Amino acid sequence: MPELPEVETVRRMLAEHALGRAIAEIRLSGKKLREPIPRGLAARVRGRSIEKARRHGKYLMLDLSGGVTLLSHLGMSGRWLFYPGDPDGTLIHVHVKFTFADGSKLWFQDPRRFGLLRAVDTTKLKDDPALSLLGPDPLASPLDGEFFASRAKGLKVAVKNFLLDQNRVAGIGNIYASEILHRAGVDPRRPARAVPKEAWDRIAKETALVLGEAVARMGTTFSAYRTLWNEPGLYGDQLLVYDRAGEACRRCGTLIRRIVQGQRSTFFCPHCQSRARSKTAAV
DNA sequence: ATCCTATCCTGTAGGC
DNA sequence: TGCCTACAGGATAGGA
Numbered sequence: 495m496p497e498l499p500e501v502e503t504v505r506r507m508l509a510e511h512a513l514g515r516a517i518a519e520i521r522l523s524g525k526k527l528r529e530p531i532p533r534g535l536a537a538r539v540r541g542r543s544i545e546k547a548r549r550h551g552k553y554l555m556l557d558l559s560g561g562v563t564l565l566s567h568l569g570m571s572g573r574w575l576f577y578p579g580d581p582d583g584t585l586i587h588v589h590v591k592f593t594f595a596d597g598s599k600l601w602f603q604d605p606r607r608f609g610l611l612r613a614v615d616t617t618k619l620k621d622d623p624a625l626s627l628l629g630p631d632p633l634a635s636p637l638d639g640e641f642f643a644s645r646a647k648g649l650k651v652a653v654k655n656f657l658l659d660q661n662r663v664a665g666i667g668n669i670y671a672s673e674i675l676h677r678a679g680v681d682p683r684r685p686a687r688a689v690p691k692e693a694w695d696r697i698a699k700e701t702a703l704v705l706g707e708a709v710a711r712m713g714t715t716f717s718a719y720r721t722l723w724n725e726p727g728l729y730g731d732q733l734l735v736y737d738r739a740g741e742a743c744r745r746c747g748t749l750i751r752r753i754v755q756g757q758r759s760t761f762f763c764p765h766c767q768s769r770a771r772s773k774t775a776a777v
Numbered sequence: 778a779t780c781c782t783a784t785c786c787t788g789t790a791g792g793c
Numbered sequence: 794t795g796c797c798t799a800c801a802g803g804a805t806a807g808g809a
Contacts, residue, residue, distance in 0.1 A: 496802060496803090497802060497803095500802075526785095528785080528803090528804075528805090552802095552803080552804095567803080567804085568802085568803090569786095569802090569803055569804080570786085570787095570801070570802060570803055570804095571786090571787075571788085571801085571802085571803095587787080604786095605786080605787050605788065606785085606786045606787050606788080606801090606803095607785080607786055607787080608785070608786070608803055608804075609803095610804090624804095648779095649779075649780095650779075650780075651779075651780065651781095655780090658803090660803090660804080667802055667803070668801090668802060668803085669802060670802090713802095714802075715802095716801080716802060717788090717789080717801065717802080718788090718801080718802075719802065736802095756780095756781075756782090757781095757782075757783085758801095758803095759800085759801090
């Protein structure tokens with residue numbers, strides 16, 4: 495569910511509302527997420543306050559006082575929810591409950607349990623296996639066509655799957671990959687090595703634009719994603735192809751197609767994203 | 778190294 | 794109403 499814009503939305507909200515708060519109490523559900531949450535995590539973070547909220551790709555990092563960082567990933571269905579007072583109603587699938595010294599609360603809810611939560615030494619964060627291999631974050635360091643073209647050299651993998659590979663670029667997921675390729679006019683099935691330089695230029699440009707616009711609208715709520723306030727993101731209105739199979743392309747009227755790549759849905763316009771439009775490359 | 782598949786888990790939507 | 798299948802924003806291990 496959450497890709498870069500959704501995680502960035504939550505990061506910004508945490509930076510605005512959670513900084514300086516001291517963790518007074520921690521409760522864990524005991525259920526395993528992507529990996530078991532270590533029993534010792536509670537003792538490791540208790541009493542520390544949140545000093546900074548950072549993000550790389552889809553990973554969120556909360557730096558705590560005393561050199562400990564909470565590293566989290568929302569997986570498919572994870573949510574960080576903040577409550578100034580008491581939560582209204584009963585929530586299920588809440589696996590982590592932080593209560594701050596002032597009584598406010600920060601909960602991690604994750605029905606499918608593909609999420610991740612680790613406490614690591616801040617100085618060793620860079621070496622954490624979850625982060626060490628990640629490609630650059632396209633918001634932190636804007637990427638150009640040259641970057642993409644050089645990383646794609648010789649790769650047979652389809653350009654859609656290339657964009658999803660977090661070790662090449664960090665933060666693009668299934669929704670935005672389809673949106674970026676549509677706006678760049680590139681056929682998602684093309685081998686990365688066969689994408690011409692001028693098409694990579696457009697992909698680079700649209701990556702920054704799409705992700706930026708999505709952040710401005712607090713992300714896309716397709717189903718599960720919610721902001722820190724449990725509200726949906728608004729970028730769904732802007733989607734040009736994702737989940738629009740059989741509907742008319744907003745640019746040319748051709749029916750949007752759904753195909754499966756790497757066991758995941760891809761949506762594209764066969765006309766706007768044809769080979770002719772992205773220019774023929776050598777190879 | 779690159780690539781492809783299966784797998785982890787629960788909820789929901791749609792067909793019958 | 795229930796039952797069944799397919800699918801869902803992700804990442805990773807393991808084999809070719």
